[in-house]
Amino acid sequence: MIRFSRLMWWHLTVPVAMAILLTPAALPAFPQPSLSIGSGNTTGSYYVFSSAIAKIFNRRSAEYGVRLTTVSSQGAVANVESVLEGKTAFGIAQADVLRDAAKGTGRWAGKSQPGLRAVLGLPVEAVTVVAAVDAGISRMSDLRGKRVNIGAEGSFDHDYAVRLLRLSGLHPSDVIISAHPAALASELLQSNHIDAYIYTVAHPNLAVMEASTGRRKVLLVPLDTPLIAQVTAENPLLLPAVVPTNFYPGLERAGVVPTIGIRSILFTRSDMAEETVYRLVREVMTSFDLFRRQHPVLQVLSSREAADAAVIPLHPGADRFFRQAGIVP
Secondary structure, three states: EOOOOOOOOOHHHHHHHHHHOOOOOOOOOOOOEEEEOOOOOOOOHHHHHHHHHHHHHHHHHHOOOOOEEEOOOOOOHHHHHHHOOOOOOOOOEHHHHHHHHHHHHHHHHHOOOOOOEEEEEEEEEEEEEEEEHHHHHOHHHHHHOEEEEEOOOOOOHHHHHHHHHHHHHOHHHHHHEEEEOHHHHHHHHHHHOOOOEEEEEEEOHHHHHHHOOOOEEEEOOOOOOHHHHHHHHOOOOOOEEEEEEHHHHOOOOEEEEEEEEEEEEEEEEEOOOOOHHHHHHHHHHOOOHHHOOOOOHHHHOOHHHOOOOOOEEEEEHHHHHHHOOOOOO
16 A cells, blocks of 8 residues: 655745745846646646756756756646657656556547657655535535536546546446546635545645645545445556645544545657657766655655556666666566
């Protein structure tokens, strides 16, 4: 079971770390060309991951003659399309999204994309259901008849929320669905425009923190054990996970929240220059402690997990580094 580690120094470290990574800064013009990383909305995990990777790599950008930049996006599905179209050099997506694209299933039914390559394994994201206490929601079945935001159409959040509702015995027509971007969900919840939202994200997360500190009291809804067992048995890429509520002291209900997790992966195309990918992986892995200190959400990642992205083939540049470092045989 994946457990997101307890951070006793939450009140000081998390706001500071989030502010550093997520606050836009005025940057001078750089002479080096840039390669972009498709991330996600600015309150989500992917923006954090991408910003940390770029920060570590860019310490040697003058030497390498190229910089990495973070680009916000609608999330995993949009990132796959953007990388395939050559609009971004790298992207971040959940493991099962990349599997579907590579095999030509799901959204890519009949259109397999064999040119995708993994670069780095990243932390597990948790399916997170945030609900208003006054809406009387304590389990998934209580969402019936409620106003639920499931993320923008075309996003992983949207697709998986629909699947999760069905697996919980609910048809999408049983709930009042809104499809706003996940970055807006906490504001919508606090302004009483929705009763709950479903968000797949790593923790701690800025949006969930925002929801938990507002005037309208909220809680995290646990998934039932039989549902977790069913889903993880059917899809080996999904893992049992828990979200400790100590990340969010403003929540109404304390204790760990059982849920489902999915690993995220930094990826690129097979034609990306081997030396560029090698340097990216080398910079992150040889400064791994510094990389993990960029944000609390990264502290759960191990070097072995960073090399574990076998749902699609490793890019030759990544494979070369991990073999040289003895992380993979």
